[in-house]
Amino acid sequence: MMKGEEARTPRKLLVVEDDPGLQTQLKWAYDDYRVLIAGDHDAAIELLRAEEPEVVTLDLGLPPDPDGTREGFRTLAAILEMKPDTKVIVVSGHGERASALNAIGQGAWDFYQKPIDIDELGLIVRRAFHVRELEVENMRLAEQGTSDNRVLGGMITGAPEMLKVARTIERVANLGVSVMLLGASGTGKELLARGLHEASGRRDGAFVAINCAAIPENLLESELFGHEKGAFTGAVKTTEGKIELAHGGTLFLDEVGDIPLPLQVKLLRFIQERTIERIGGRKPIAVDTRIVCATHRDLDAMIAEGSFRDDLYYRLAEMVVKIPSLAERPGDAVLLARHFLHQYAPEMNPGVRGFAPDALQAIDEARWPGNVRELENRIKRAVIMADGKLVAKDDLDLTGGGESEEAWLNLRSAREAADRVAIRRAMTQSEGNISAAAKLLGISRPTLYDLLKQYRIQS
Numbered sequence: 001m002m003k004g005e006e007a008r009t010p011r012k013l014l015v016v017e018d019d020p021g022l023q024t025q026l027k028w029a030y031d032d033y034r035v036l037i038a039g040d041h042d043a044a045i046e047l048l049r050a051e052e053p054e055v056v057t058l059d060l061g062l063p064p065d066p067d068g069t070r071e072g073f074r075t076l077a078a079i080l081e082m083k084p085d086t087k088v089i090v091v092s093g094h095g096e097r098a099s100a101l102n103a104i105g106q107g108a109w110d111f112y113q114k115p116i117d118i119d120e121l122g123l124i125v126r127r128a129f130h131v132r133e134l135e136v137e138n139m140r141l142a143e144q145g146t147s148d149n150r151v152l153g154g155m156i157t158g159a160p161e162m163l164k165v166a167r168t169i170e171r172v173a174n175l176g177v178s179v180m181l182l183g184a185s186g187t188g189k190e191l192l193a194r195g196l197h198e199a200s201g202r203r204d205g206a207f208v209a210i211n212c213a214a215i216p217e218n219l220l221e222s223e224l225f226g227h228e229k230g231a232f233t234g235a236v237k238t239t240e241g242k243i244e245l246a247h248g249g250t251l252f253l254d255e256v257g258d259i260p261l262p263l264q265v266k267l268l269r270f271i272q273e274r275t276i277e278r279i280g281g282r283k284p285i286a287v288d289t290r291i292v293c294a295t296h297r298d299l300d301a302m303i304a305e306g307s308f309r310d311d312l313y314y315r316l317a318e319m320v321v322k323i324p325s326l327a328e329r330p331g332d333a334v335l336l337a338r339h340f341l342h343q344y345a346p347e348m349n350p351g352v353r354g355f356a357p358d359a360l361q362a363i364d365e366a367r368w369p370g371n372v373r374e375l376e377n378r379i380k381r382a383v384i385m386a387d388g389k390l391v392a393k394d395d396l397d398l399t400g401g402g403e404s405e406e407a408w409l410n411l412r413s414a415r416e417a418a419d420r421v422a423i424r425r426a427m428t429q430s431e432g433n434i435s436a437a438a439k440l441l442g443i444s445r446p447t448l449y450d451l452l453k454q455y456r457i458q459s
Contacts, residue, residue, distance in 0.1 A: 153195020183323030205249025231280025
């Protein structure tokens with residue numbers, strides 16, 4: 001059905017399916033791909049290690065649990081842990097919405113329900129390969145610095161780890177599911193929430209943000225739900241709350257883990273009934289507001305100790321997106337540092353034009369426990385303190401940090417990944433200058449050209 005599409009070496013498709021008849025049918029249908037067949041978890045992982053396929057179709061009902069989904073989800077997690085860029089299409093006879101949401105939430109690219117329509121599934125497979133090719137091209141451009149490195153919501157990144165987060169948020173933007181962003185302080189959760197709003201059908205409505213940790217507990221209810229005139233001392237007029245102000249749009253609840261238990265009950269009631277009552281009011285008010293929330297706290301631990309309601313959690317976290325720290329985004333610290341310098345230098349110290357090499361190295365090696373917010377503040381301070389045209393390492397008051405540990409698929413993948421990270425950092429610091437990048441890497445220009453060709457990075 002897809003013959004003649006390409007003349008190049010067939011792309012690799014791994015089919016994880018325990019039904020021998022369906023295995024044969026799928027292998028015949030995809031004769032323009034190199035189809036790899038696995039009947040269980042172990043065989044799938046062995047082929048993943050050896051062949052590194054770009055796309056996988058995965059049956060959730062695998063032995064020894066062919067009537068359930070446990071083994072399928074275990075295989076999905078293992079695939080994405082070993083090779084996160086794999087496009088996994090989950091196929092299941094267990095077609096409940098919960099299975100689909102769970103699969104997408106764990107990182108599956110798409111979900112298809114049995115009985116299988118070969119032509120329809122074939123279109124999904126073809127699209128998965130196409131998207132993967134676009135991602136590779138985008139990474140190439142990011143490594144060369146030929147794109148503006150802006151993604152969802154204007155976030156600046158060239159890191160695959162963050163591009164994956166942006167793609168996930170774009171994918172769920174129009175699904176209407178509630179989204180919870182988990183990440184340390186300063187990782188850009190509000191920026192991503194705003195990006196989700198702008199990518200959704202609610203973009204013409206209001207985006208309203210509230211930091212639940214920054215408002216005293218006795219005032220938070222009024223901030224969220226509003227109040228009627230005379231409801232309490234000082235209530236001299238009727239005031240709409242943040243939920244009501246976001247009608248037709250999106251409400252971003254930052255640090256949702258800081259909402260007190262009594263208010264959690266009222267918030268849960270709103271999510272279930274889509275109506276609110278202002279403080280002092282008696283009339284239910286219908287409100288159409290999408291809630292996106294975020295926290296850096298361990299909500300599982302809070303649920304266990306009874307300080308956060310589990311029923312509210314499941315309402316707020318239909319889709320959970322984990323935001324990587326800045327230390328987990330190689331090369332991004334330098335990209336962001338340059339952005340902040342160009343943002344603040346014209347006003348604070350117009351003579352500053354860039355960074356000295358030792359400053360760029362220090363920025364790249366730092367661990368940034370405060371993430372992007374800490375980096376921004378540090379660059380702002382360094383711009384003010386710089387005496388010459390270039391910000392020096394001493395202006396930053398930084399010490400270098402070690403690399404984070406990574407788990408790689410195999411030795412060849414580890415070497416390639418390390419090379420790509422090093423080249424990306426060198427190209428970022430040298431702003432695409434081959435000679436300067438080669439010098440930073442401690443190799444000759446011909447060697448760097450060979451590596452660029454080997455990894456299909458355009459010079």
